[in-house]
Amino acid sequence: MCVGVSRCFALAVIPAVLALAASSCGTSPATPSPPQAGDASAADLAFCLDETNRYRAIAGSAALTRDAALDAYAAEAARSDGISGVPHAYFGAHPSGGGENEVIDWHTEIYGSVRGVMQAAIAAYWSEGPSGGHYRNLTGGYARLGCGVYVNGTRVTFVQEFR
DSSP states (O other): OOOSHHHHHHHHHHHHHHHHHHHHTTOOOOOOOOOOBBTBOHHHHHHHHHHHHHHHHHHTOOOOEEOHHHHHHHHHHHHHHHHHOOTTHHHHHSOOSSEEEEEEEEEHHHHSSHHHHHHHHHHHHHHTOTTSHHHHHHHSSOOEEEEEEEEETTEEEEEEEEO
């Protein structure tokens, strides 16, 4: 909380001045890079977990936790399958010991963004109902989730890995 306009102004300006000074000296403040899985932002990966857990709660399934190693695996699966155009090819060649949900070449022109593709894909998995394999992965007895994305222009490949 600021007391007085000049103190508030100083608190707002000092970080900008320090950043400008650092850049003019040829250095910049260290900024940690956000965790990413392929072409997904950290916020997109958090959304993937939250949206998946929202559907799992509806089904009475326990919430999943995010797994960085599974994120990396899912990112590589998305990249590999997005390039080849063959669903689950990476998963078939490099079994993860769990389940996988995937969509290939869903367009951001239709769904608005990477997150829009994720939301629509997870909803499609859910809409299969209990007889669908994607639904069974979405609601199954897994504890961990990894999400990965590969973007090629407006085409998005989105992978979920469950363990």
